[in-house]
Amino acid sequence: MPPLLYADLDEAAARLRRKGEEGTRQIVGLVGPPGAGKTTAAGLLSNLFGSESAVVPMDGFHLANTIIDGTPLKERKGAIDTFDVGGYLSLLERLRHNHEDVIYAPSYRRGLEEPIAASIAVPREVKFVFTEGNYLLARRGRWGEVRNYLDEAWFVETPSETRIARLIERHVAYGMEPAAAEVWANGSDETNARYIETTKAFADLIVRWG
Template sequence: MNHLQPVNPGNTAQLAEHLRRRALSGNRLIVGLAGPPGAGKSTIAEGLRRHLGRECAIVPMDGFHLANAIIEGTELRERKGAIDTFDVGGYLSLLARLRLNEEDVIYAPTYRRGLEEPIAASIAVPRLTEIVITEGNYLLAGDGPWARVRSYLDEAWFVELPSETRISRLIQRHVDSGMEPAAAEAWAKGPDEANAKYVESTKASADLIITCP
């Protein structure tokens, strides 16, 4: 695929077929979906999995959020979701295991919205899984150990969405998770938007841009 080629998210069937062809080499394919909060990364990942079926697993970076018990009472709590509120070492270790693919099953964590906590060992990735999609904000970050994430990805795609639509979705997501509307708007336009601006600055490292309407 061409570098920075704009792709409509409605073409998930075409994108899935591209991944299926690449996986024919017999080696596990690891694809990263990066993008700002609320851009639609999880939706694209699920669309790909619908087309790929059992040969595909989704492993979200959000499973490596630091638990609330760790950040409560610290300044990190006021900007949960920022790059330094994740266990990057744990995420890199998982990516390394997924790349080696020497275990019968690798168990990965997920993140439970509403509970707002990571849940350990809640995603099973069997050895025969041909395609692993990992999605999250900071997959293309070049700072410190985050720069090593890119080396584990066969392809890295960036998902973008007009900011007005993205912020509106984030506000609704926070309300659905139990926030009061005013607090949800403040968080979406405050910490979330600060993170989004950082993530946007990493876009040039992507192989493909998926532009959502």
């Protein structure tokens, strides 16, 4: 396996612009543990590329609360088996083939903590699609198929103390008590983070962030 390449966000964007000169749609996966800043990085990249780009989050494929309520999955929401990987793969396939005038993708509404169907429009002329999520480089089960649809996979690397502090702030902002937020960030979130870190070696680029 080749050595990992490191870049900041501007360098990563320049790399993508060069690839975009090939003329075909570029699908870029931003991967990283909870709180790494994937969503913010994807938003900044989309701003740089303007109307030629769209952001499609993996989080739109969270299993709905009506599915996980009353099951052990509720206490592990955000773990790899609490997502609809088949649905996500189907969307990536459609984005890759780009045969439709507009493809509609789901988003994820924090606070509500639910996916919202068909809330992101990706027109055919969009040249750069940024999809961000925790498990894009995972090899477990069908997750191993995700990489087939990505032109680039970038691992967003952030110091753990920054990442955990962000998570606690986020959980509190969306209604958790501070003590519960700290337990969740250092418990369930951190369990997922340790697994995600093991997938870093499969990235094309490590984006230093935060």
